[in-house]
Amino acid sequence: MVKVTVCGAAGGIGQPLSLLLKLNPQVSELALFDIVNAKGVAADLSHINTPAIVTGYQPANKEDKTAIVESLKGTDLVIIPAGVPRKPGMTRADLFNINASIIRDLVANIARTAPNAAILIISNPVNSTVPIAAEVLKKLGVFNPKKLFGVTTLDSVRAETFLAGLINVSPTSLQGKISVIGGHSGDTIVPLINATPEIARKVATLSTDQYNKFINRVQYGGDEVVKAKNGVGSATLSMAYAGYRFAENVLNSLAGKETSGSIPDSSYVYLPGLPGGKELSTKYLNGVDFFSVPVVLEGGQIKSFVNPFELLKVTNDETKLVKVALDGLSKSIDQGVAFVTASKL
Numbered sequence: 001m002v003k004v005t006v007c008g009a010a011g012g013i014g015q016p017l018s019l020l021l022k023l024n025p026q027v028s029e030l031a032l033f034d035i036v037n038a039k040g041v042a043a044d045l046s047h048i049n050t051p052a053i054v055t056g057y058q059p060a061n062k063e064d065k066t067a068i069v070e071s072l073k074g075t076d077l078v079i080i081p082a083g084v085p086r087k088p089g090m091t092r093a094d095l096f097n098i099n100a101s102i103i104r105d106l107v108a109n110i111a112r113t114a115p116n117a118a119i120l121i122i123s124n125p126v127n128s129t130v131p132i133a134a135e136v137l138k139k140l141g142v143f144n145p146k147k148l149f150g151v152t153t154l155d156s157v158r159a160e161t162f163l164a165g166l167i168n169v170s171p172t173s174l175q176g177k178i179s180v181i182g183g184h185s186g187d188t189i190v191p192l193i194n195a196t197p198e199i200a201r202k203v204a205t206l207s208t209d210q211y212n213k214f215i216n217r218v219q220y221g222g223d224e225v226v227k228a229k230n231g232v233g234s235a236t237l238s239m240a241y242a243g244y245r246f247a248e249n250v251l252n253s254l255a256g257k258e259t260s261g262s263i264p265d266s267s268y269v270y271l272p273g274l275p276g277g278k279e280l281s282t283k284y285l286n287g288v289d290f291f292s293v294p295v296v297l298e299g300g301q302i303k304s305f306v307n308p309f310e311l312l313k314v315t316n317d318e319t320k321l322v323k324v325a326l327d328g329l330s331k332s333i334d335q336g337v338a339f340v341t342a343s344k345l
């Protein structure tokens, strides 16, 4: 019996993500929360002949807290794609002003109603919204760093797709063979494509220009979609796929299935809360505490992480990318932490 709650379920990501969750036979209850149209989406999905019972929760007005509380009661996993997406010309950081308070308030409700749930944050800027969530959970005394995940899977999905085209392999075959670490925006995204000898041999055939273009495309893949959608939003379908891929990892771990032997999917996490995480942060990350690393899951939470610098092959070029990433990350993390410090919960 697993209950999953999606906050922002009626949005561009929320709808296809909820569809994919409805198809998962492990999900017994799917609670859809949104400030608009959650009931409509729930009614629609509820006709699909899979076991999950789908319910929609929508507040009657701004003061109404019943809907969010009911959607969260007894939930095992909360996935959050609530908030505004980018328009052309905006960076993810430009979303902070609106999305920071949305995440703060949703996570405060989770802390009070479902403190043991695993939380997956999709809303941007992920580099700041995850620190916001962590600070809220800390302030309310229920922070479990093993259960807070920033969803960066779309960066891996893009890296697998774009690299496959360059080295002539099937994109699917690259899952678990390469890795993406760091954060989730522009130059904080660091693809590690030499992690396994088999792929590193093929990568060695790429020219410097091909390599640089590949890195840039993964780092700015989000902009490619924002531009193509031309004012209508950002990635939704590929994100729903990526979010589901990570959620499925969590669901599988809840069902007792072990993370497979290849490199597991990364997530943006609070390292000092994980065994060996503070050492990783101090030794390799200049004290930056939030970072996306491959995570091994067990029972719906993080069991351990793969230290990329000790267990995966990180080249000199990739080390330089990490240095650049740390700069941007520390600013975004500080901004998120300061926001919650100044907030009344």
Ligand SMILES: NC(=O)C1=CN([C@@H]2O[C@H](COP(=O)(O)OP(=O)(O)OC[C@H]3O[C@@H](n4cnc5c(N)ncnc54)[C@H](O)[C@@H]3O)[C@@H](O)[C@H]2O)C=CC1
Binding pocket: 007, 008, 009, 010, 011, 012, 013, 014, 033, 034, 035, 036, 081, 082, 083, 084, 085, 086, 095, 099, 102, 106, 121, 122, 123, 124, 125, 126, 151, 152, 153, 154, 155, 184, 233, 234, 235, 236, 239
């Ligand atoms: N982590 C990642 O890799 C990615 C993150 N994103 C981010 O995901 C977020 C959502 O994107 P879209 O689904 O395209 O946007 P959207 O505008 O289509 O949907 C957002 C939904 O959130 C709802 N919402 C707003 N405030 C809410 C609240 N307080 N509680 C519950 N629901 C609320 C809206 O009513 C709407 O249905 C954006 O911040 C976007 O930047 C998008 C793509 C990739």
Ligand SMILES: O=C([O-])CC(=O)C(=O)O
Binding pocket: 085, 086, 092, 124, 154, 221, 222, 223, 225, 226, 234, 235
């Ligand atoms: O680019 C955006 O704003 C949405 C996003 O995070 C992505 O597509 O990676």
